[in-house]
Amino acid sequence: MVIVKRRELTLAERLYLPEIGRALALSLRAMFRKRVTRQYPEEPLPTNEVTRGQPRLVVKDDGNIACVSCGMCEVACPAYAITIDGGETDRAIEREPKRFDIDMLRCILCGFCEEACPKDAIYMSDELELADFSRQALVYDIEKLKRPRSALQKRIDYVNKLNDRWRKPSSTR
Amino acid sequence: MAETLFYALALAAVGFAVGVISARSPMLSVLSLLGAFVCLALVYLLAGFQFLAGAQVLVYAGAIMVLFLFVVMLLNLADLSKVAEHPTRVLGVHRVALAGGSAALLGVLALLASRRIPDTAADTAMLARGFDELEPIAVALFSRYLLPFEAASLLLLATMVAVLVLAKRARAPQGPREQAQAVDAHGDARGDASDAARELEGAGLR
């Protein structure tokens, strides 16, 4: 058991008025301190590769998206935000999605899709802003989700670095 | 013009006064009383007694009626019906009689006191100067009308004390801490509380 001894208040403190004066002086000084407000739309939040923004699809250097519509992300998504209709293609990988929708109103930016993807095709971008006039406009299709690899490169490198922790030193990729 | 206004105000005051006793909800009744007071103040104003009008609004409308409203809002209306059925039993006949008697006594005293001093030239002078200046009012209040004034305040004080006595209920100690304190102080707290309760019961209060 701890017995806490209350400090006896001095007379000045018990009179209350001097303490009010002290408090007022404190808040007056606060008025002239540096402001911490960020003027948001003009001064956006700084982002970096750790920022987990909205998921985006990687466009490879040949102009096609890396996704093979395997559906892993669709399954992994806890918010059921992803809808994929698979389709065939003549290219060597044979498959690509005909439809790849992410409902941004459902997406909780958890990053599970990024983790689940076996083809490094979906990554969390640093895009955070989301506003529109209708719900339908916020269901993003492939065209809206496409980003060139270069735009996501920093995040890709970061995720690879993270994943290195789980790889045995002997095994090579 | 002034006459019409006076009659209109007087009529309104009477109307409000009727509202006080006829209104179903105690809230409306209090508000009617407020209206009556304001009408009275306006009548004073019409007669040129600005100070009186101001004091009327300040004291009655500003303070006393607020208290009334406070009480009305606190009232549990279910308890009111009991008072309505047996007003004397709840309040205690002898207490009401005592209070009424002393009020009457004080009133008579006040009346006598104000009668004894004859009108003086100072009074007429005061009337001529009007009631707007503070000094004549103060002089009148603290010389000629001193006794009635004091009697009235004594009456109010007596009423206040009486209400306190009536309203104060012996409260059984609540919570372990208070109980412990009560036991420390009196040895047996519960005995004290129930004694007080019995006494109240005898007075017809419970």
Add this chain to the structure above:
Amino acid sequence: MPELPLWLVWVIKAAVIYGALLSVAGLMSLAERKVSAWMQYRIGPNRVGPFGLLQPLADGVKFMFKEELVPAGANPFLFRIAPALAALPAMLAVAVIPFAGEIELFGQRTTLSVTDLPISSLYVLAVGGLGIYGIILGGWSSNSKYSLLGSLRASAQMVSYELSLILSILAVVALSGSLDLRVIADAQQADAALWNIARAPLAFLLFVVCMFAETNRHPFDFAESEPELVGGFHTEYSAMRFALFFLGEYCAMTVMSCLATVLFLAGGAIPFWPDAPWWAELASFLVKMSAFLFLYLWVRWTLPRFRFDQLMRLGWKVLLPLALFNLFATAALMAAGVL
């Protein structure tokens, strides 16, 4: 300048003063947010107009277009008139505040106040005190326990603190021997040592404390008391009626600040400049008034709210005896010829 009839001058005067009062009330709603922001290292509203100066206007427009709700079980008549009852008294009370001495306006000599009454200080208290009805009735008629508790507290607080307020003013009235605010202000005109703040410092202190309680402001804003009572008496109000309550509150604050300026800081008097022109007096009056208004905000964003029993104890066991003592001491000192 053309000569105008007296009544027209009077109308112009009244319009100007009421326009000014409403603008001050509007600006106070902005100042409240600005000052609170500054004290919390923030910037505050700055989007509408330069420095957010048009924010009150934007708020007004917003309030106009909001939906008006009357809760089920409310007393519709009282519920509807309560906000007006809260706002009106403060606006009426400002009529007798002497902003400056005699001025020459369109060829008529007149005083810079809507009207002059020989009992103006009593008038301000009496009429200003009626503002509480709006709060009480608004809370009672809302049919909500939070509102009811808010107005209950407001009425108890009002009764407790008005006493001390009046007693502290009485000391000042005794000092200048008149109930007329203009006379009270002029009596302090001569030099700063005669200002009532110097002659009756205790009365000033009491007045300032009671002034906060009278206008239901922090640290005595038990009628609202957001953490306990949601919004207090105006919990159920919406749209313009809600705004009216705030208009009333800010007007009451302005009136109280004016009253403090007149009673204790000699109105528009400027030290060491006895025959200042009326515009200088008006400016100095406004500066002093703004200082009190700032004090309102400053205290609000500094001190925590009292507990209700502390409020009552302070009112009855500290302020009232002090006010009585102060009145007595002032009278004794005056009788002894010191003051």
